[in-house]
Amino acid sequence: MSSQPLRKVVVVGLDGLEPTIVEAMLARGELPNFARLSGDGPVARVATTAPAQTPVAWSTFATGVDPGGHGVFDFLRRDPATYRIDSGLNHYEQKSPLLPPKAVNQRRGETVWDVLSAAGVSSTILRHPCSYPPDRLRGSLLAGMGVPDLRGGFGTSTYYAVEPGAAGESENVVAIVDDGRSPIATRLIGPRNPRSRADVTADVKLARSPEPGVLTIQSPGEPRELQIREGEWSGWLKIKFKVGPLQSAHGIVRFLLIRRDPTVILYASPANFDPIAPLFPISSPPEYARTLAEDIGRFHTAGFVEDHNGLINERISEEQFLAQCEDAWRERRAMMERELSRFDSGLFYCLFDTPDRVQHMLWRFREPDHPANRGRDANPALAGAIEDHYRRGDEVVGQALDHVDDRTLLIVMSDHGFSSFQRQFHLNSWLQREGLLTLAPGGSGEFLQGIDWEKTRAYAMGLSGLFLNLQGREGRGIVRPDEAESLRRSIAEKLSGARDEERGQVSIHSARPREDVYTGPYVDEAPDVVVDYAPGYRISWSSSMGGVSDGPLHEDNLRKWSGDHCIDPAAVPGVLFMNRPFRREGASLQDLAPTILAALGVEKGKNMKGSPLNP
Incomplete structure (x- = not known):
């Protein structure tokens, strides 16, 4: 690295990008913005963590230490005293029934933005995993993977039908009475009552509109009447759930009208915290989420944005899953553009989770003999869905390049690669x-x-x-x-x-x-x-x-x-691109925090194990 510190470091995370797919697409000329970064050189690999999991790997990126130094080892953890299984990302502590519960981050250790804050350098961090509850820092942070839904889980949807059957994975089912004509009285399921553990609900009505294939959801929320069309995702419904005499939880929900006639089949997304009035702080400073939503519109706040459980439970189709993924891309790009347009110094980080989720759910279309295809009709139109999302990632790289000057280090990377299961x-x-x-x-x-x-x-x-x-x-x-x-x-x-x-x-x-x-x-x-x-x-x-x-x-x-x-982590390294020369051999996630700090002229944290990658 030059002795002259840079002014800005921009990090674009594209979760789960697989090096061999990137290389093949580069060779075909399908990733022009990646090509601008790579030149004629091969795609650099970055060694991931053991295990190669998103929260583990990005925690190592942030802290410059292996999991033994930050304490995140898995999506799940157990209480050894009780053998109870819980989230490995965060947990809630309640010292007294008279006090509200307090969220505690399972990720410990000193992050790169902690070190920068102590040195007087600001950071803008968008959706970094294991950042809930949000870290205090000099700058702004919107928490990512680890933020629960309104029920406190990773994402619990609701399925409405006359005969809904048994509940699937992370799902509520609600039986409705539908004569094909009259408005349907039903309910939205919100958080659990912290004392009784019973579901807190809000009454809604479903009314057929005169236009075919259109349903109106009538509620006390905003808007009071939300029109939804068959086969399309709705906009957000803001709804308030009354938890107690003096407490309400503000949530936002989207709907997919699967069928209107002869009887209604309706799917409701997990209830997300409303970014304008979240039940618990999801950003630092706490008002940052509100400011962001006021500028770009309400957005998904739960740690898992893409609704993979709806697809697993076969409530929504692959095409409807991909449509929701498109919304996730648009939200994140709007956040990134808002912040990069006003970013003049320090660290900027934004994570795009969607490539990871799409590969989890659609990898089978790359392998006709995959056991998951057994008994299912093949859909050749989905064979290239994963590559389509790599192209969207390339567009994001182009968006970032538009904000890079000669005093900016741009890092584009994934936390791990991908393989078949x-x-x-x-x-x-x-x-x-x-x-x-x-x-x-x-x-x-x-x-x-x-x-x-x-x-x-x-x-x-x-x-x-x-x-x-x-x-x-x-x-x-x-x-x-x-x-x-x-x-x-x-x-x-x-x-x-x-x-x-x-x-x-x-x-x-x-x-x-x-x-x-x-x-x-x-x-x-x-x-x-x-x-x-x-x-x-x-x-x-x-x-x-x-x-x-x-x-x-x-x-x-x-x-x-x-x-x-x-x-095996050796089989799934991530990809690493920079707009400046860097050490390609032996690069690991532990090296990224020291690299960022060196670029900005700040000494690395005392516990960081990695070394700067730039000369």
């Missing part, structure tokens, strides 16, 4: 077969329930590894502390090189004791053994939630969630 490995079933996990009579282990803890030495939950049932840590632990290291190494050795005999392939490249993977003050919170799956494989849906399967150890993944990156 065709087969799942039942890790808890493997532990059971090895005599390390025992179910109580009649137990399934789902959500870590029904396990005989007096006879269990190890168990799995989350996407990245397994835990010992350790004395003094787990509530009913039986593994003595002096046994722990040898047991970790024994399990890791047995898992490494595990084979899927049905396919004749290795399903687990390696498994590693945590002390071989992590350093820092939070290593004790990490999984005891980290499992590096081979491309095409991943931990099973059941084992990730603490379940034990009765069938074979390996099983086809039949879900629409058909691509993934929770595999």
Whole structure:
């Protein structure tokens, strides 16, 4: 890096961009703005984290340390005392029933914007994962992945029909009475009452409009009458849920009218915090979210914007999922343009999550033999949907380049790559077969329930590894502390090189004791053994939630969630582009925070492990 500090650093995050797809599209001339950055050189890789998960990887980007230094190891975590599974991104603490709950960020450590703030340099941070509750900083921050919906979860939708059937994943169902003529009285489901845990609802009516295929939602919200058209996403309905005598929760909801006649079928998005009046602060300063919404319009605030659960539950189609993804792109680009147009110094960061979500849900269309295609009609029009979103990413790069001058460092990057997810490995079933996990009579282990803890030495939950049932840590632990290291190494050795005999392939490249993977003050919170799956494989849906399967150890993944990156990190590096020369060999996510700080003439944080990538 030149001895003259730069004035601005602009970071554009495109979550999950896969280097091999970028390279192929560059070779075909389909990414002109990426080509402006790469020149004639190859696409640089940036080593991701173990595990290669969005919240883990971006937390390392922000802090310059591995997960042992920032404490985020997975989307999920467990309370070892109770074996209760919870979010790995944040949690709520309530010291007294008389006091409101307080959100606590699971990501710790000093971020690049912390260091810049201490040096008097401002930052604008848009939708960085694990930034809820929002960090105080010199500048502005809008929290990203980790912000809950109004019910406190990752995203709970509602499905309305005369015969809605059973609820799917993260879904409420509401049965309606519809004679085909009269207005339908029903309700929107909002937050839970913090004391009774009962659903707080708001009454609405659904009335057919004279125009065919149009329904009007009548409510006390804004607007009072919201017209929605069959097959199209509506605008936002602002609605207030009365939680108590002196407390209300303001939410915003969108609708998809799946069918109007002969009887109504309606889909409602998860209720998001209203950015103009959020239940908990989602930005720093707290009024920043309101200011942003007043300038660009209301926007999704929940950490998971793209409604993948609606597609998983087959309530919405792939085309309707992609239409909602388009809205996500428009929102984020509007935010980015607003901020870049007034950005004159410091750090700017904006994350576009959508490429990751599209690849998770539509990877199967790249592979005709993917098990998730079985029994479903092929749609050749969707075969190029992933590449379409890479082209949208290229447009974002062009938008950023329009705001770059000769004193700006532009970084365009992904946190990890992507791969297929065709087969799942039942890790808890493997532990059971090895005599390390025992179910109580009649137990399934789902959500870590029904396990005989007096006879269990190890168990799995989350996407990245397994835990010992350790004395003094787990509530009913039986593994003595002096046994722990040898047991970790024994399990890791047995898992490494595990084979899927049905396919004749290795399903687990390696498994590693945590002390071989992590350093820092939070290593004790990490999984005891980290499992590096081979491309095409991943931990099973059941084992990730603490379940034990009765069938074979390996099983086809039949879900629409058909691509993934929770595999051997060496197999899914991210991409890295800069508008200035940089060290391409050996670049890792830990190097980005030091690179940003060096560019702005600020010394790196005392705990940061990486090194600047620019000369």
